[in-house]
Amino acid sequence: MKKLLIYYSLTGNCDYVAEVMRKFPQTATEKLLVEKQPPLKGLGKFLHGGKSALLKEDPGLKPIKADPSDYDEIVLCYPVWAGTCPPAINAFVKRYSLKGKRLFIIAASASGNGNKSIEQLRKALNQCEFAGSLNLINPAARKEETVRKLAEVFTEE
Numbered sequence: 001m002k003k004l005l006i007y008y009s010l011t012g013n014c015d016y017v018a019e020v021m022r023k024f025p026q027t028a029t030e031k032l033l034v035e036k037q038p039p040l041k042g043l044g045k046f047l048h049g050g051k052s053a054l055l056k057e058d059p060g061l062k063p064i065k066a067d068p069s070d071y072d073e074i075v076l077c078y079p080v081w082a083g084t085c086p087p088a089i090n091a092f093v094k095r096y097s098l099k100g101k102r103l104f105i106i107a108a109s110a111s112g113n114g115n116k117s118i119e120q121l122r123k124a125l126n127q128c129e130f131a132g133s134l135n136l137i138n139p140a141a142r143k144e145e146t147v148r149k150l151a152e153v154f155t156e157e
């Protein structure tokens, strides 16, 4: 089963998920890059980022190098912004067809509750075969727990 992890990260937590996932067999990773990002620090990070997520703003997604059609399973990993998905993920889902793929969703958040965003993505991607989801709390700040949870899911298959 060839997997492609597609992820977005503003402050490094989902970068850490990708670092761990790259060690698993048959798993490639690709980071989504965008033209428009919120500032990395201060209140502006939450205000701009939260607004852009709620309004589903177009972030100017840059083309990705990988071809999702080459993979059996797509794993989407993103930070929860204002309870929902960040614009980079929405833009990816809109631009690339994942029809018929297995889909796994990893939501990273400060609270550990990304369920609303996971449900939204599931609905938007109802032509995928849903394989499961994981809620992680700031994964780069809880490395041991992150590695354990990812290994439980991705080394069992």
Ligand SMILES: Cc1cc2nc3c(=O)[nH]c(=O)nc-3n(C[C@H](O)[C@H](O)[C@H](O)COP(=O)(O)O)c2cc1C
Binding pocket: 008, 009, 010, 011, 012, 013, 014, 015, 038, 045, 046, 047, 048, 049, 050, 078, 079, 080, 081, 082, 083, 084, 108, 109, 110, 111, 112, 113, 137, 138, 139
């Ligand atoms: C704009 C913005 C909005 C956020 N909104 C939420 C939220 O609604 N709920 C939550 O639990 N965490 C929220 N967070 C925290 C992030 O989801 C969390 O820190 C995540 O691990 C960050 O991932 P990253 O470092 O890969 O960007 C928010 C962070 C930002 C920057």
